[in-house]
Amino acid sequence: MTIIRPYGDTTGDGMVQLSFTLPIAHDKIADGAALQLAKKMGLDPAMVVHSRPIADARDGRSGFTFFVVYGRVTHLVDTSLVQVVERDFPLLSPQEVNAAVKQTLHRPLVVVGGCIGTDAHTVGIDAILNIKGFAGEKGLEYYHELQVVNLGAQVTVPALVAAARDHHADAVLVSQVVTQRDAHLHNTREMSAAFREAYPRDRRPLLVVGGPRFDESMARDLGVDRIFGRGTTPGEVASYLVHRIVRKEAA
Known part of the structure; x- marks a missing residue:
């Protein structure tokens, strides 16, 4: 039916x-x-x-x-008639993520994350990055083949770009909880534009944003590679990073 x-x-x-x-x-x-x-x-x-x-x-x-x-x-x-963004990558265990990164990159996969603009709500980014994790899963700090740099709250876009450069980030994770006057959309577009200007297209880190009020189908419109909505777990994010970064490197 x-x-x-x-x-x-x-x-x-x-x-x-x-x-x-x-x-x-x-x-x-x-x-x-x-x-x-x-x-x-x-x-x-x-x-x-x-x-x-x-x-x-x-x-x-x-x-x-x-x-x-x-x-x-x-x-x-x-x-x-319902259209959704289906997960197009397999879910991996922490052991599988670590093995894939070690065997392919031969170095840690670097992830820089934070909350940009005036957003001071770090619960979302901490749930993904901090070792305590979320929903019974350890955060990305638990993965010994991932190097995590958590910049915390109210990070300016220039500071985020600078941190990504300094740490040679493979991926940049941004959490946006504050949505008044579509602040999460404006901030994300500003961020993606800044990274496009700062990096050659083939060297730009993977841009991932998340938050409870994002529409996952808007990734292209916002200029990012992936949007994760409410309930996303660290394992999903880690598996996606392997899917996009490690598998691409192996190819």
Whole structure:
């Protein structure tokens, strides 16, 4: 079956739940405004199942309200039309990654990573790079054939390019969590442009970005080699590096 409908209480009932914030004080008018928006979005019938004020840090008063709305939609989803970026490389164990790098490069594979722009959220980059890792997997620092340079947070693009040059990076990993006003997209385009200007095409390090709100299909548009979304593990990143760098060197 390729045609599906949302499920809430019973199969095929079309019930969905969504949350949003409106710039309005928390009262009955606010609840009515939320219902009006929900109906314009196609939920009919709709109900506000939760609403609460969001306090203003300056004076404790709130001009914003958070809502959770529950309702029925009539829209159908055709899964045959869904397009995703499939993993096109095998998942390798740390031992297989180390063996491939050692046998092919005969030197450590150098990875430089960090958060660029004003992004100070290092949880994502640390999950991939730090030895403690993520989801039960050790980070890239655990791989003895990988040399990892973690630049941390709020790294400028020129500083990232300079670090990549200084360490002769094979790959540059950038994490972007802050997405207000599409900052993650602007920062990524700025980074890719800087690397294209700083390196000859055949010597540029592999550019990899990750974050919870990236569209993995936008790699070409953003000028990078690969985008990893939420839930990515260190093993996936290490396997990709072997797929793109080590296998290319061997060829």
